[in-house]
Amino acid sequence: xxxxxxxxxADARDKLRGKEITSAELTDAYLDAIDAANxxxxxxxxxxxxxxxxxxKASDAKMAKGEGxxxxxxxxxxxxLFSTEGVHTQACSHILDGFKPRYESxxxxxxxxxxxxxxxxxxxxxxxxxxxxxxSHYGPVVNPWRRQRLEQSVTxxxxxxxxxxxxxxxxxxxxxxxxxxxxxxxxxxxxxxAAVAAFLCAGATATDTxxxxxxxxxxxxxxxIKPTYGRVSRWGVVAFASSLDQAGPIARDVRDAAILxxxxxxxxxxxxxxxDMPVPDYEAAIGRPIKGMRVGIPKEYRVDGMPEEIEAxxxxxxxxxxxxxATIVDISLPHTKYALPAYYIVAPAEASxxxxxxxxxxxxxxxxxxxxxxxxxxxxxxxxxxxxxxRVMIGTYVLSAGYYDAYYLQAQKVRTLIKRDFExxxxxxxxxxxxxxxxxxxxxxxxxxxxxDPVKMYLNDIFTVTVNMAxxxxxxxxxxxxxxxxxxxxxxxxxxxxxxxxxxxxxVIEQAAGRFQPEKWW
Numbered sequence: 001x002x003x004x005x006x007x008x009x010a011d012a013r014d015k016l017r018g019k020e021i022t023s024a025e026l027t028d029a030y031l032d033a034i035d036a037a038n039x040x041x042x043x044x045x046x047x048x049x050x051x052x053x054x055x056x057k058a059s060d061a062k063m064a065k066g067e068g069x070x071x072x073x074x075x076x077x078x079x080x081l082f083s084t085e086g087v088h089t090q091a092c093s094h095i096l097d098g099f100k101p102r103y104e105s106x107x108x109x110x111x112x113x114x115x116x117x118x119x120x121x122x123x124x125x126x127x128x129x130x131x132x133x134x135x136s137h138y139g140p141v142v143n144p145w146r147r148q149r150l151e152q153s154v155t156x157x158x159x160x161x162x163x164x165x166x167x168x169x170x171x172x173x174x175x176x177x178x179x180x181x182x183x184x185x186x187x188x189x190x191x192x193x194a195a196v197a198a199f200l201c202a203g204a205t206a207t208d209t210x211x212x213x214x215x216x217x218x219x220x221x222x223x224x225i226k227p228t229y230g231r232v233s234r235w236g237v238v239a240f241a242s243s244l245d246q247a248g249p250i251a252r253d254v255r256d257a258a259i260l261x262x263x264x265x266x267x268x269x270x271x272x273x274x275x276d277m278p279v280p281d282y283e284a285a286i287g288r289p290i291k292g293m294r295v296g297i298p299k300e301y302r303v304d305g306m307p308e309e310i311e312a313x314x315x316x317x318x319x320x321x322x323x324x325x326a327t328i329v330d331i332s333l334p335h336t337k338y339a340l341p342a343y344y345i346v347a348p349a350e351a352s353x354x355x356x357x358x359x360x361x362x363x364x365x366x367x368x369x370x371x372x373x374x375x376x377x378x379x380x381x382x383x384x385x386x387x388x389x390x391r392v393m394i395g396t397y398v399l400s401a402g403y404y405d406a407y408y409l410q411a412q413k414v415r416t417l418i419k420r421d422f423e424x425x426x427x428x429x430x431x432x433x434x435x436x437x438x439x440x441x442x443x444x445x446x447x448x449x450x451x452x453d454p455v456k457m458y459l460n461d462i463f464t465v466t467v468n469m470a471x472x473x474x475x476x477x478x479x480x481x482x483x484x485x486x487x488x489x490x491x492x493x494x495x496x497x498x499x500x501x502x503x504x505x506x507x508v509i510e511q512a513a514g515r516f517q518p519e520k521w522w
Contacts, residue, residue, distance in 0.1 A: 004029040005199040009074055009256040012202060016063060016073045023063070023073030026202075027056035027117055030075045034119065034200050040522040043195040045080055045138045046088035047120035055117040062115065071263055072115030077201035079192050080121045081128055082108050082247075083236040087118075091238040092136040093126045095383025096364040105236025106268045107205060107247050114263045119201050123191030126385045127355065128212055128240045131460040132443075132450065133190025135387040140445050141190040143183040143220060144198035145518040148176040148485035176485070178521055183442040183486075186216030186460075192250045193220040197518060203251040203260050207237060209244045210343055211464025214476035217250055218437035218489030221478040221516035223257045223506070224250045228497045229471035230275035232261075233268035241350035242273075244343075244468045253515065254477070254507045258282035261499065277497060285500040286507045291325030293505065296430035300336035301463060303439070310436050310488065313480050317434055317490045320512035321505065329430055333421040336466055338414045343465040344458060345398050345411035351388075352395030358383065390454065419470040426495050432505050436463050437476040437489035467493055475502045479513045487516050 004026050007015065015021045031049055038044050052075065059073035083089050083101040090096035104112070112118070125135040133141040185194040189206035193216035196204050206213045208226035217224025225248045232247045239245060249260035262283065267276040297318060302311070322328055360366035360379030367382050369375035384392070398407035425433070439462055443450060450457045467474040472493055479490040490509060494502045 003199075005033050007202070008252055009071075009202050009259050012074055013071075013259075017068075019063075023056040023059040023075075023117060024053065026073065027052050027075045027119070030119055030201060037198060037200060037522045041142045041144060041194055041198055041200070042139055043123055043141055043191045043198065043200055044077070044120045045090075045092060045123050045191070048087060048118055051087070052117055052119050055112075059115050059117060069114035070259065071111060073117060074115070074202050075117040075119050076111060077119050077122045077192060077195045077204040078108060079189055079205050079207060080124050081207050081238045082205055083238070084108055084118065084121065088121050089238070090137070091127045092124045092138055093383065093385070093388070094137045094365055095358045095379070099364050101236075103236060106233035106266065106270065107237065107264050110263055110266055111205070116263070122195055122204060125188035125190065125212075126388050127238065127351070128188040128207055128209055128245075129351065129387050129391055130187040131211070131215060131457050132184035132445075133187040133216075134184060134445065135187070135385050137385065141185050141194045142445065143185040143442050144194055144522060145183060145220060145442060145486055146521060147179040147181060147183070149179045150176055178519060179484075182445045184219065184445055186219035186438075186442065188212040189216045189224070189250060193217055193222055193224065196220070196222045196250050196252055198522065203249055203256055205247060205264070206250045207245055207247050208468065209240050209347060210468050211461040213248050213250060214464050214474055214489070214491060215438050215460055217476040218478070218487065219442040221487035221518070222250050222252060223254055223475070223477060223510075224248065225257050225261060225475040225499065225502065226467060226473060227261060227265065227499055228473045229468075230273050231473070231497060231499070232265050233271040233274045235268055235270040239354040241347040242354065243350060244347060246468070254503055254510050255283060255286050257475070258286060258503045275497070280500055282500060282503050285504045288504045289325065290321065290505055290508055293326045293431045293501075294329050294429055295321050295326045295505075296329050296331035296425055296433040298331050298333045298336065298433060298435060300333050301435045303462060306436075306439060309482050310439060313488050313490065314434070314436050317479055317509055320509055321434065323512075324508045331425050331430060331433070333418075333425065333466070335414060335417040335421050339418055339466045339469055340458065340462055342411040342414040342418070343461070343469060344394070345407050346415065346469075348391040348395035349399050349408050350395070352392045352399065355384075355388070355392055387454075415469045418466055422470045422472060422493075431495075432501055433493040435491045435493065437491040438463060441482045441484075441486035441488055463491060472496060473499045473502055475506050477506045477509045477513070478516045479509055481516065
């Protein structure tokens with residue numbers, strides 16, 4: 001039998017409906033894969049074996065009666081940021097030790113209503129703060145991709161002489177082997193991206209505050225879409241920066257991402273920022289021609305020091321869309337250069353407010369102190385990791401009385417200008433914008449340059465933060481491999497609530513580039 005974990009969601013859905021396989025078989029195949037690989041990859045922080053098997057059994061019973069939802073029997077991984085009733089939900093932070101909510105997030109409620117099966121909770125950067133999944137209390141996730149190492153060997157050439165076989169020069173043979181260096185999967189949704197890439201779930205939920213869906217997708221050769229702000233409910237998702245956070249899926253191909261987003265998206269009375277608009281059938285957009293579509297190429301995304309292979313990949317993407325009938329248009333987004341510094345004022349400011357609730361009084365970790373203030377201080381000092389503390393301190397600083405106008409207010413003004421840049425481009429007739437997804441391929445775990453300079457880590461978000469600042473949808477699509485065999489992605493940015501065009505255009509890139517998967521070593 002074909003390895004069931006290699007089936008896409010669309011293929012698994014068809015086989016389940018056709019009674020060729022059962023959800024119990026599919027779920028067991030994924031649980032076996034997780035049990036075999038998770039000690040190496042560290043993608044899951046909790047595996048819900050019993051719950052998964054019970055949900056699969058219920059799905060099989062429904063399908064036997066000819067019933068079932070859009071995701072009936074499909075096993076998914078859930079990022080640890082999403083509240084799951086009675087199941088480990090800690091945002092991968094020590095300060096939420098032992099927390100199991102008595103409620104379900106709206107996103108996961110929607111998925112279970114459509115018949116999906118929960119395999120477990122996925123690792124992530126603590127409170128979604130990070131670009132490498134190295135800030136998790138549970139340790140870093142390991143990218144299932146490894147760099148290739150080019151090895152050369154000399155093969156002697158021989159000829160027959162009177163004295164027998166005599167060496168006469170040689171030929172050089174080249175072979176590619178996998179480097180043993182462990183790489184990051186990107187962050188903050190590193191567990192989601194790694195699990196999808198390593199076939200440890202059919203698809204996964206993720207969140208994106210400044211690139212936390214799209215950057216890990218690019219690093220792992222998967223598809224990741226950040227929907228328009230308000231398209232997916234944030235209720236029951238642990239908050240980082242409330243005006244920027246948005247949930248979305250990571251999947252193995254564009255069609256699977258479309259299927260997942262259809263189930264995740266909804267209006268929600270419990271989230272007043274969610275928008276009351278019909279959720280389209282995103283899957284129907286796949287395969288539509290893009291002839292006549294106007295694709296914008298922003299000059300500001302050609303940043304100093306950008307690797308040649310990123311520029312070459314971008315040019316390749318432009319050529320693919322042009323060959324498919326799109327019109328390529330040079331555009332300007334003049335305030336792009338201010339996006340990253342403005343983001344790293346707005347996001348920490350909101351984080352410092354959102355994380356004030358974690359004090360050791362009501363739930364999670366509590367470190368005793370001589371009085372309540374001492375208890376607060378000791379609990380937060382022990383419970384928060386280094387990166388979270390850094391961002392809380394930055395956020396508290398920029399919101400303080402003497403600096404609010406100079407920093408936070410200015411950053412909000414910049415945010416408005418960034419949004420206007422996009423509006424002007426779309427008003428001028430551009431349908432979608434094409435950019436690189438990341439400035440490089442995946443880097444090493446505990447990389448010295450990144451560890452010693454947080455700004456270098458923050459620069460991983462240089463192509464993605466504008467989308468969050470403007471509240472727009474963006475999708476990362478695998479488009480090629482670098483010189484050492486690691487995946488690289490392209491990003492498409494769309495108009496508000498026009499995810500259909502993103503799926504339509506991303507499918508063209510996917511068809512041209514082909515599919516990518518890591519060579520199994522784990």
